[in-house]
Amino acid sequence: MAQIRQGPSKDPTMSLQAVSLSEQIARHLSEQIITGELAPGSRLPENDLAKQLDVSTNSLREAFRLLEKQHIIELQPRKGARVCEVTDKQVRDLYDFLFMLLSGLAGQAAARWQPGDIEDLVEMLPQLEQHFMNNDMRSAHKLAFHFVEIATRRFAHNRYLASNILNLIPLLKRYSFIALQEDISEFDVSLQIFKRLQVNVVSRNVADAEADIREYGENQCQIVLRAIAKRNVA
Structure with a gap:
């Protein structure tokens, strides 16, 4: 999985303004969910994902909160994050x-x-x-x-x-x-x-x-x- 680089994206279709690191992480994960690379129901293990993306767990948790607000993932008590199903x-x-x-x-x-x-x-x-x-x-x-x-x-x-x-x-x-x-x-x-x-x-x-x-x-x-x-x- 690609690392997340700090600083605004240079892709004009992805960025209308400078974004935070947590927003970049959210966009990265969102793209994988949108295209099906992360399938419905997939678990998003926090520690493993933070290492893969080379980001802090705090930034990742903030990204998770953004994705939950967008109804892309759900955060389950004691179970962590998972990709929402499609019904x-x-x-x-x-x-x-x-x-x-x-x-x-x-x-x-x-x-x-x-x-x-x-x-x-x-x-x-x-x-x-x-x-x-x-x-x-x-x-x-x-x-x-x-x-x-x-x-x-x-x-x-x-x-x-x-x-x-x-x-x-x-x-x-x-x-x-x-x-x-x-x-x-x-x-x-x-x-x-x-x-x-x-x-x-x-x-x-x-x-x-x-x-x-x-x-x-x-x-x-x-x-x-x-x-x-x-x-x-x-």
Whole structure:
């Protein structure tokens, strides 16, 4: 397992600002959970993991607390940390709640954007399409969520809305990655919705922008549920 280096990440899709060591550890472990390298139910032994990452147990514990807040891991008394399981109810709850928030965010963006607010986001769409054409799904996945994180910080205009969305983004990344593994055409559908969303936001069409996000969530949720059903049968 790679060591964690102190200092901010140089990867623009992973860092919007300088982050603490515990945040870097949390991101590192989160990425392994999202991609399935750390499987559902996996134990995260504190001492062994601290040695592997060459970090203090205090920094690791703080990272664990961040990941627990994001619903990526659970901390069990006297048993330590383990990766959260993936169940139908958890998936439905996440998509129902988070996409209610994201649809409102899309509506705010459509209603309130000003010159300079959306140009960089618009420029990301050709990059997303290029990743898809190159069959580079991991890069596309990262860029799509970089888009969401920037949009959240820029358009939420409410600290509680922004905090709720950003805390749940890692869990959505995890489920979205499952959807991508289940059906690669899911990203093509998502890309088309992103394009439509861009048109509706630029045109200040609030209702349609909100509907685009709800459609995206409903479509992806069903794909994740199908993937879980297949895993349970296997």
